[in-house]
Amino acid sequence: MKSHIKVVDASFAYNGSGNVFENITFSIEKGEVLCILGPNGTGKTTLIKCLNRLLKLNTGNIFLKDKDIYSFNSKDLARQIGYIPQAHNPVFPFKVLDVVLMGRAPHLTSLSSPSEKDLVIAKKSLEKLNIDHMADKPYTELSGGEKQLVFFARVLTQKPDILLLDEPTSHLDFGNQMRTLNIIDKMANEGFTVIMSSHFPDHAFISADKVAIMKDCDLIDYGTPDEVITEQNLEKAYDIQVNIMDLEEGRKICIPLG
Amino acid sequence: MSMGKKIWQNIPLTTVLIALPIFLFFISFLIGRYPLSPPEVILALLSKVLPVKAVSPAVYSIVWEIRLPRIMAALLVGAALSIAGASFQGIFQNPLVSPDILGVTSGSGFGAALALLLSGSPFMVQISAFCFGLIAVGLTYTIGGSFRGSKTLIMVLCGIAISALFSAFISITKYLADPYDKLPAIVYWLMGSLSNTSLEDIYLILIPMIIGFSVLLLIRWRINILAMGDEEAQSMGIDVSKLRMVIIICCTLLTAAAVSVSGIIGWVGLVIPHVTRMLVGPDYKKLLPATICTGGFFLLLVDDVARNLTQIEIPLGILTALIGAPFFLYLLRKGNEGWS
Numbered sequence: 189m190k191s192h193i194k195v196v197d198a199s200f201a202y203n204g205s206g207n208v209f210e211n212i213t214f215s216i217e218k219g220e221v222l223c224i225l226g227p228n229g230t231g232k233t234t235l236i237k238c239l240n241r242l243l244k245l246n247t248g249n250i251f252l253k254d255k256d257i258y259s260f261n262s263k264d265l266a267r268q269i270g271y272i273p274q275a276h277n278p279v280f281p282f283k284v285l286d287v288v289l290m291g292r293a294p295h296l297t298s299l300s301s302p303s304e305k306d307l308v309i310a311k312k313s314l315e316k317l318n319i320d321h322m323a324d325k326p327y328t329e330l331s332g333g334e335k336q337l338v339f340f341a342r343v344l345t346q347k348p349d350i351l352l353l354d355e356p357t358s359h360l361d362f363g364n365q366m367r368t369l370n371i372i373d374k375m376a377n378e379g380f381t382v383i384m385s386s387h388f389p390d391h392a393f394i395s396a397d398k399v400a401i402m403k404d405c406d407l408i409d410y411g412t413p414d415e416v417i418t419e420q421n422l423e424k425a426y427d428i429q430v431n432i433m434d435l436e437e438g439r440k441i442c443i444p445l446g
Numbered sequence: 447m448s449m450g451k452k453i454w455q456n457i458p459l460t461t462v463l464i465a466l467p468i469f470l471f472f473i474s475f476l477i478g479r480y481p482l483s484p485p486e487v488i489l490a491l492l493s494k495v496l497p498v499k500a501v502s503p504a505v506y507s508i509v510w511e512i513r514l515p516r517i518m519a520a521l522l523v524g525a526a527l528s529i530a531g532a533s534f535q536g537i538f539q540n541p542l543v544s545p546d547i548l549g550v551t552s553g554s555g556f557g558a559a560l561a562l563l564l565s566g567s568p569f570m571v572q573i574s575a576f577c578f579g580l581i582a583v584g585l586t587y588t589i590g591g592s593f594r595g596s597k598t599l600i601m602v603l604c605g606i607a608i609s610a611l612f613s614a615f616i617s618i619t620k621y622l623a624d625p626y627d628k629l630p631a632i633v634y635w636l637m638g639s640l641s642n643t644s645l646e647d648i649y650l651i652l653i654p655m656i657i658g659f660s661v662l663l664l665i666r667w668r669i670n671i672l673a674m675g676d677e678e679a680q681s682m683g684i685d686v687s688k689l690r691m692v693i694i695i696c697c698t699l700l701t702a703a704a705v706s707v708s709g710i711i712g713w714v715g716l717v718i719p720h721v722t723r724m725l726v727g728p729d730y731k732k733l734l735p736a737t738i739c740t741g742g743f744f745l746l747l748v749d750d751v752a753r754n755l756t757q758i759e760i761p762l763g764i765l766t767a768l769i770g771a772p773f774f775l776y777l778l779r780k781g782n783e784g785w786s
Contacts, residue, residue, distance in 0.1 A: 203594060242677050266683025273681075278674050279539050280728035290671045294683030301667035301731055346682060 190253065191215035192381045193239070193350065198248035200231070200238055208234045210405045211248070216398060218349075221372060221382040223392040225417075226402035227426055232385035235402070236354050239383060240271050252350070266294035270348035272356060275335035281326035284338050288313055291345030306345075313344035317371070333364035340371055351375060353384035357391055369395045389417050389430075389442045401425050417442065459725065463739040467521065470746050474517045477754055480508055511645070519643040519707050520749040521742035522655055524714055526704040528741025529734055530697035531715030532722070533662055536669040536730060537690050538598045545701040545715035548605035548694065552612035553582025554705040559619040559632045568642070571635070572650060572706045579702030582608055587694060597676065597687070638709035638763025640749055651703035658700035661692065662734060669693065669730040711745070711763045713770025718744055720777055 194215040201207045208231035216222045224232045237243040239250060241257055250257045252268055260268070270291075291313075292306040302310075314320040319337050322330070327338060336356065343351060356372070357365040365388075373395050376382050386392060392399045392413050399416040401408050403425045409416045422430040422442065429445040475487040482490075482505060490501045490509035530545035538547070546552070557578025561571040583605075590597070590604035616636070623629040668689060671679045676686050701715070718741045719733070725740070726732045745762075748769060752760045 237677075240681055242680055262680065262685050263683040266681065269681075271678070271681035273675075273678055276675070279541055280536070280673055280723070282670060282673075282728050286670060286729050287674075290674065290682060293668070293671055298668075299664045 190217075191251075192218040192220075192253060193383070194251040194254070195239075196249045196251070198235075198238065198245050198250065200234060200243065200245050207246075207405050209402065212407055214398075214400060214407065214410050216381060216383065218381050219376055219379050220397040221376045221395055222384070222398045222400060223396035223413075224383070224385045224400045224402060225387075225389055225392060225425065226385075228387075230402045230404070232402055233354050236352050236383065236385055240269055240352050241265060263294045266346065266348070268348050269350045269352060270343035270346045272336070272339045272343055272351065272353045274354055275332045275339070275359065277328050281328040283323070284319070284325050284327050284330070285310060285314070285323040287327045287338055288341045288345050291342040291347075294346060309347075310341075310345045313341040316344060317341050332359050333361065333367070336360065336364070336368060337371075340375075349380060351380045351382045351384075353382070355385050355387065357386060357388060365391070366394075389422060392417060393440045393442075414440075463725075463736055467739050467743040467746065470743055470750075471517060471521065474520075474746060474750050475509060475513050477750060478508075478513065479753075480504075482508065515643045515645045515648055516640050516749065516753075517746060518648050519640045520746040522648070522651065523640070523704040523708045523711065524718070524745025525738040525742040526655060526658065526700035527711065527715035527745075528718040528722070528737040529659065529662055530700045530704075532719035532730070532733055532737045533666075533669060533693050533697050534715075535719055536673040537693050538602055539673055539675065540598070540602065541720070542716070543602065544712075545697060546609065546712075547602055548586045548698070549582035549608035549612060550579040550698050550701045551705055551710050552609040552616065554579035554702055555636055555710055556582075556612045556615045556619065558635050558706075558709070559616050559623075562628055562631050562635060563619045563623050565628075569646075569650075572647060575706040576651075576654070576702045578612075579705060580698060582612055583694065583698040583702075587691070597690075634761065635709045636763075637761035638711040638766070639752075639759070639761050640708055641753070641759055643707055647707045651707055654699040654703040658696040658703070659738070661696045662700075665689065665692065666730045666734040669734075673730075709761075709763060711766050713766045713774070714741060714745055717770045717774050717777070720774075724777075 196213050198212045199207050199210045212235070224235065226232050234243060238245050244258075252260070257265065288310045289302050289306060292302050292309065296302065296306070311320065311323070314323055317337050317340055319334070319341060322334065322338070327335065330338065353372070356368050360368060369391055372382055372384065396413050398411065399413050400410045401416060401421055408424060409421050417432065417440070419430050419432055431443045431445055433441050433443060435441055472484075472487070476482050476484065486501060486505050487509055490506050493501055493506065494510065527545055531543070534543045534545055534547055535541050554575040557574040557576070558571050560578070561574035566574065586601065586605045586608045589608070590601040593600045620629060620632055623632055668684060671682055671684055672686065672689060679686050705711075719737055722733060722737045722740045726736045745766070748765050749762055752762050752765050
């Protein structure tokens with residue numbers, strides 16, 4: 189099967205400092221969920237920003253269905269790749285519906301604003317996530333979990349086929365973490381290719397098809413969760429002892445021992 | 447009484463926002479040192495285009511040469527400063543930003559002061575003010591663009607530095623100016639006034655104003671997305687630096703044109719966008735057209751007060767600050783309704 193995203197020999201350094209990552213190569217197929225694990229400051233976020241072209245690689249290439257991402261114009265790229273940032277507060281209290289409607293931007297010409305048709309799409313996205321009751325609420329007054337649901341609705345409105353998420357489960361409570369993973373699962377089943385960074389190896393067991401562990405400028409391992417999330421690898425990545433146990437339903441769970 | 451209140455509430459906000467400035471536009475012709483009656487004003491206005499019964503030359507001249515230019519200037523300047531302020535607050539993601547944040551006002555002030563120092567004609571003063579306004583923002587944009595880091599923050603900081611620089615230049619021109627003749631002219635110009643506005647002044651600013659207003663109105667929905675932050679906007683396919691540049695150019699054309707006829711008028715561009723946000727909400731699709739109405743209305747109202755309240759006219763810049771600053775404090779106290 190043709191890969192959906194292929195990263196080849198990618199290296200990136202912020203101006204004037206050493207490489208954040210070096211010669212990284214991996215690929216992911218349509219409908220797969222890739223979870224990038226690794227300690228703080230290894231460049232997970234940087235890698236995600238490079239995939240979204242928010243940052244530019246120093247060397248190497250990223251291909252979207254075999255086409256170099258640097259050959260896309262910004263609108264075309266936004267119709268392929270959607271991005272869910274971490275919840276934050278914008279300065280102005282835009283209504284939820286207005287925030288979701290922003291996702292239509294890559295589908296509109298530069299001088300036009302959303303039409304009735306775009307509004308219908310935005311409302312459908314809200315319904316799909318069961319948050320249509322929030323449509324008229326100020327976005328700034330929502331909880332962190334609700335804000336993330338609004339971003340999911342916005343990405344559905346944007347209609348890309350790749351979804352990038354930067355630590356989608358950080359800052360969320362126990363329940364919202366699972367709800368977020370369920371949404372990611374659902375979207376992957378509908379054909380979205382998902383790349384997310386995470387601090388929780390357990391979450392990779394729950395929803396990832398592929399796992400990459402980043403450490404010291406490199407991917408130390410890449411493969412299915414069962415292959416990659418091993419006690420040795422986690423020890424290498426986080427410098428702590430970890431016990432991995434099987435739960436009865438066939439799920440695995442990681443227990444840090446210190 | 448309750449009936450009346452109900453009718454009032456049923457009038458759509460849009461109608462009120464459009465009707466108020468139009469209403470005040472006509473009222474403003476009637477008041478002044480030489481009171482005119484409504485028929486006189488209507489006849490005088492019509493006499494230019496229709497072969498109606500002639501009005502007295504004095505009335506004709508007051509309507510066409512004194513009041514009309516001044517009323518037009520107040521509406522245009524108020525609207526321009528407000529829409530520019532609202533747009534800047536969005537693209538810099540900062541509710542405390544006003545249109546002069548990139549240095550346009552100080553630049554224009556210096557341009558005008560320099561032309562006054564060199565005994566330039568009113569025409570020269572206006573052109574010089576306009577050009578130096580553009581130069582100041584050009585400098586801010588070029589210098590700010592050459593730095594690394596968060597563009598919005600750096601742009602604002604560079605603007606503060608460039609403003610300080612041009613304020614120093616203004617001080618130098620004041621220091622060099624003849625204290626009996628040119629210095630008062632410079633000081634008076636800097637205080638802001640519409641008292642000497644002629645129709646020619648309006649013609650001069652019409653082109654930059656039309657460009658600024660129409661482009662901003664066309665792209666206004668996208669300011670929402672820029673207000674969410676650069677990275678988010680980029681991930682939604684927006685060419686952030688290009689869009690921001692277009693908006694900065696439009697706001698600068700509007701502000702420089704406004705300042706070139708009115709002198710420095712503070713607070714309008716900061717306060718009116720917030721008041722308008724409280725009325726129509728933060729969505730730029732509604733906000734920008736609404737600020738045009740509220741800004742024009744506010745400055746025309748203040749200018750009517752400025753020319754009628756006392757025997758000697760109060761400079762407009764002083765009045766807008768006198769009204770704007772306390773009102774702004776009141777808004778802050780009321781609890782950040784327009785922003786968070």
